[in-house]
Amino acid sequence: xxxxxxxxxxxxxxxxxxxxxxxxxxxxxxxxxxxxxxxxxxxxxxxxxxxxxxxxxxxxxxxxxxxxxxxxxxxxxxxxxxxxxxxxxxxxxxxxxxxxxxxxxxxxxxxxxxxxxxxxxxxxxxxxxxxxxxxxxxxxxxxxxxxxxxxxxxxxxxxxxxxxxxxxxxxxxxxxxxxxxxxxxxxxxxxxxxxxxxxxxxxxxxxxxxxxxxxxxxxxxxxxxxxxxxxxxxxxxxxxxxxxxxxxxxxxxxxxxxxxxxxxxxxxxxxxxxxxxxxxxxxxxxxxxxxxxxxxxxxxxxxxxxxxxxxxxxxxxxxxxxxxxxxxxxxxxxxxxxxxxxxxxxxxxxxxxxxxxxxxxxxxx
Amino acid sequence: xxxxxxxxxxxxxxxxxxxxxxxxxxxxxxxxxxxxxxxxxxxxxxxxxxxxxxxxxxxxxxxxxxxxxxxxxxxxxxxxxxxxxxxxxxxxxxxxxxxxxxxxxxxxxxxxxxxxxxxxxxxxxxxxxxxxxxxxxxxxxxxxxxxxxxxxxxxxxxxxxxxxxxxxxxxxxxxxxxxxxxxxxxxxxxxxxxxxxxxxxxxxxxxxxxxxxxxxxxxxxxxxxxxxxxxxxxxxxxxxxxxxxxxxxxxxxxxxxxxxxxxxxxxxxxxxxxxxxxxxxxxxxxxxxxxxxxxxxxxxxxxxxxxxxxxxxxxxxxxxxxxxxxxxxxxxxxxxxxxxxxxxxxxxxxxxxxxxxxxxxxxxx
Numbered sequence: 001x002x003x004x005x006x007x008x009x010x011x012x013x014x015x016x017x018x019x020x021x022x023x024x025x026x027x028x029x030x031x032x033x034x035x036x037x038x039x040x041x042x043x044x045x046x047x048x049x050x051x052x053x054x055x056x057x058x059x060x061x062x063x064x065x066x067x068x069x070x071x072x073x074x075x076x077x078x079x080x081x082x083x084x085x086x087x088x089x090x091x092x093x094x095x096x097x098x099x100x101x102x103x104x105x106x107x108x109x110x111x112x113x114x115x116x117x118x119x120x121x122x123x124x125x126x127x128x129x130x131x132x133x134x135x136x137x138x139x140x141x142x143x144x145x146x147x148x149x150x151x152x153x154x155x156x157x158x159x160x161x162x163x164x165x166x167x168x169x170x171x172x173x174x175x176x177x178x179x180x181x182x183x184x185x186x187x188x189x190x191x192x193x194x195x196x197x198x199x200x201x202x203x204x205x206x207x208x209x210x211x212x213x214x215x216x217x218x219x220x221x222x223x224x225x226x227x228x229x230x231x232x233x234x235x236x237x238x239x240x241x242x243x244x245x246x247x248x249x250x251x252x253x254x255x256x257x258x259x260x261x262x263x264x265x266x267x268x269x270x271x272x273x274x275x276x277x278x279x280x281x282x283x284x285x286x287x288x289x290x291x292x293x294x295x296x297x298x299x300x301x302x303x304x305x306x307x308x309x310x311x312x313x314x315x316x317x318x319x320x321x322x323x324x325x326x327x328x329x330x331x332x333x334x335x336x337x338x339x340x341x342x343x344x345x346x347x348x349x350x351x352x353x354x355x356x357x358x359x360x361x362x363x364x365x
Numbered sequence: 366x367x368x369x370x371x372x373x374x375x376x377x378x379x380x381x382x383x384x385x386x387x388x389x390x391x392x393x394x395x396x397x398x399x400x401x402x403x404x405x406x407x408x409x410x411x412x413x414x415x416x417x418x419x420x421x422x423x424x425x426x427x428x429x430x431x432x433x434x435x436x437x438x439x440x441x442x443x444x445x446x447x448x449x450x451x452x453x454x455x456x457x458x459x460x461x462x463x464x465x466x467x468x469x470x471x472x473x474x475x476x477x478x479x480x481x482x483x484x485x486x487x488x489x490x491x492x493x494x495x496x497x498x499x500x501x502x503x504x505x506x507x508x509x510x511x512x513x514x515x516x517x518x519x520x521x522x523x524x525x526x527x528x529x530x531x532x533x534x535x536x537x538x539x540x541x542x543x544x545x546x547x548x549x550x551x552x553x554x555x556x557x558x559x560x561x562x563x564x565x566x567x568x569x570x571x572x573x574x575x576x577x578x579x580x581x582x583x584x585x586x587x588x589x590x591x592x593x594x595x596x597x598x599x600x601x602x603x604x605x606x607x608x609x610x611x612x613x614x615x616x617x618x619x620x621x622x623x624x625x626x627x628x629x630x631x632x633x634x635x636x637x638x639x640x641x642x643x644x645x646x647x648x649x650x651x652x653x654x655x656x657x658x659x660x661x662x663x664x665x666x667x668x669x670x671x672x673x674x675x676x677x678x679x680x681x682x683x684x685x686x687x688x689x690x691x692x693x694x695x696x697x698x699x700x701x702x703x704x705x706x707x708x709x710x711x712x713x714x715x716x717x718x719x720x721x722x723x724x725x726x727x728x729x730x
Contacts, residue, residue: 003450004448004450004451004454005426005427005428005448038679038680060679060680061370061634061680062370063370080622080634080680080681081622081623081632082622083369083370083620083622083634084620084696084697085368085369085370085697085699086369086370089369104623105623105624105696107696108696111697131628132632132676132678132681132683133623133632133681136627255448255449255450255451257445257446257447257448257449258446258470258473258498259470262501267446267497267498269445272641272643272709273709273713273730276637276641276642277641277642277643277709278637278642311497313497313531314403314425314708314709314712315403315425315426315445316445316498318497330472331472331473332449332450332472332476334450343679344637344638344642344679347638347679348638348712348713365638
């Protein structure tokens with residue numbers, strides 16, 4: 001394949017294996033898989049999911065929802081607290097598809113009741129420990145008040161409680177991920193029981209995040225899972241223990257433009273406007289913006305030892321290589337790089353190229 | 366102005382003041398100002414520069430060069446070491462405009478001599494201490510060999526030596542920036558004298574970076590300056606001392622979607638896919654992803670005390686506010702945020718909105 005500029009490559013077979021693993025797990029647990037499409041943002045990759053029977057999806061913005069609705073998706077959850085300023089767009093979309101939204105304040109429920117033109121299904125957003133968004137899980141009063149307000153509304157139909165246990169990303173072992181999962185589920189169950197004791201019937205539980213969906217085997221207590229990143233995985237996921245390196249389905253291909261013998265570094269065409277500025281910290285405390293893959297033509301191999309993207313600026317990437325690899329690499333060659341954060345890289349690039357050559361858009365943003 | 370989604374706003378009057386300051390300084394020093402357009406990447410903002418007599422520009426990729434060439438720019442330097450894999454595009458562009466490239470290896474010079482179809486002007490890229498790209502400033506042998514190879518070539522015409530003293534970004538005071546500037550200039554002068562002693566005539570010096578261009582007053586030793594960020598400035602520039610807060614010409618407007626009383630935080634629609642993941646470290650060692658501006662309709666005020674974007678994920682931003690501001694802000698309001706890194710934010714957004722309302726593209730990437 002001809003590479004002349006930083007290119008985000010995707011291995012379709014590996015994506016299928018990644019989807020299959022989670023789809024099988026969902027089936028075994030009799031739980032609905034509603035994958036989060038913010039990772040790939042691609043109409044084409046969305047279609048791959050259809051082959052696994054997926055009909056319901058998650059997105060994180062109204063714009064993304066509009067895009068996938070235009071691609072024929074009929075059941076979409078926007079897993080971002082309703083932005084009331086976008087009410088016109090919400091009304092337009094709710095006319096066309098089965099739209100599910102999340103709320104966490106009585107004010108937003110009231111606003112929707114006053115301004116919606118169609119019935120919309122609604123989840124209450126719960127904070128089980130990530131402390132980013134949602135009503136704190138043990139604030140039962142608030143949860144109950146919001147639930148009652150939804151129940152009293154004529155246009156909102158209450159589905160249940162939803163959470164994203166994003167603190168699982170701070171894990172460094174499978175055991176830590178599992179513990180976060182168990183805590184999160186038990187908190188959600190507690191709320192569910194409380195609501196059911198207060199005459200709310202069939203309160204569903206929806207949980208998200210790739211780490212717990214990848215590592216945990218038991219999801220029988222929940223109704224829906226919404227992982228997204230697993231479609232590609234990345235170095236962050238590998239570091240916290242939710243995937244193996246060979247499960248990462250994307251790589252960057254970047255031209256080498258200069259070599260520096262004294263510091264055993266090469267300069268690549270590839271920087272923050274391709275990878276994003278996200279990083280992982282390695283075991284020595286160093287910031288890592290990507291690892292290097294061995295490759296043989298279009299076949300990716302193992303990680304190159306002691307080699308990594310050491311720093312990036314807007315377009316420049318500085319790559320440290322081991323002696324052997326450094327001696328092999330020439331200006332004009334292409335380095336294959338395992339990205340740190342698949343979602344941000346895909347969002348910035350706006351397109352991917354299959355390792356078989358075809359280009360696909362990732363523009364549902 | 367109606368804001369319903371994260372929007373990057375630009376104050377045209379402030380941009381004009383920022384350009385004017387640097388343009389005047391260049392005039393005083395009798396030095397060519399060749400602004401770097403990677404910060405705004407906008408055809409429209411490019412036109413604003415024309416009003417200051419700017420005819421020559423800098424970009425950081427062949428794609429950006431093609432875009433601005435299509436907008437009528439006839440003299441463009443690509444300040445990124447030649448990516449030999451892009452030779453077809455280089456040849457196409459060199460036919461149309463006065464194209465200047467930078468090189469740092471004999472191999473690349475040989476490659477260009479073998480593959481160019483038109484004459485191209487070339488700078489030798491020098492590393493004066495940033496250690497990202499360029500031949501190390503004291504490696505006189507290498508510099509001389511590359512220069513000779515250029516001189517021997519029939520298609521390359523040698524302009525001089527070019528550097529980007531990016532280590533100025535590590536400064537925390539104006540004095541540190543000035544010191545970097547003086548060191549950098551004295552290293553470049555040393556190379557220039559050496560080359561002239563070896564019969565290279567009229568060796569020009571080109572220096573870049575916004576911090577030194579903003580802080581230093583004396584550029585009489587150089588022929589060209591290539592700052593870019595100064596068109597907007599940002600929190601990084603303010604932190605290192607190259608601008609004042611009121612000189613920052615852009616802000617994000619982001620809807621507030623939730624409030625958290627216990628932690629005195631609000632959730633905004635605005636995250637890494639808008640701001641980028643770049644951050645500054647404040648005096649208490651905290652990561653800051655943006656500060657909050659007071660505002661009165663479309664007029665921006667001073668920074669809100671003890672208030673900042675504390676963390677971001679793909680679309681979510683968590684903002685810490687002081688008591689008074691927290692009590693004032695309601696769900697459905699809009700926060701005005703001073704961005705950390707103008708270049709990356711503009712690149713991701715791909716568009717800006719003037720505070721007078723019109724939208725302008727920033728798609729020359």
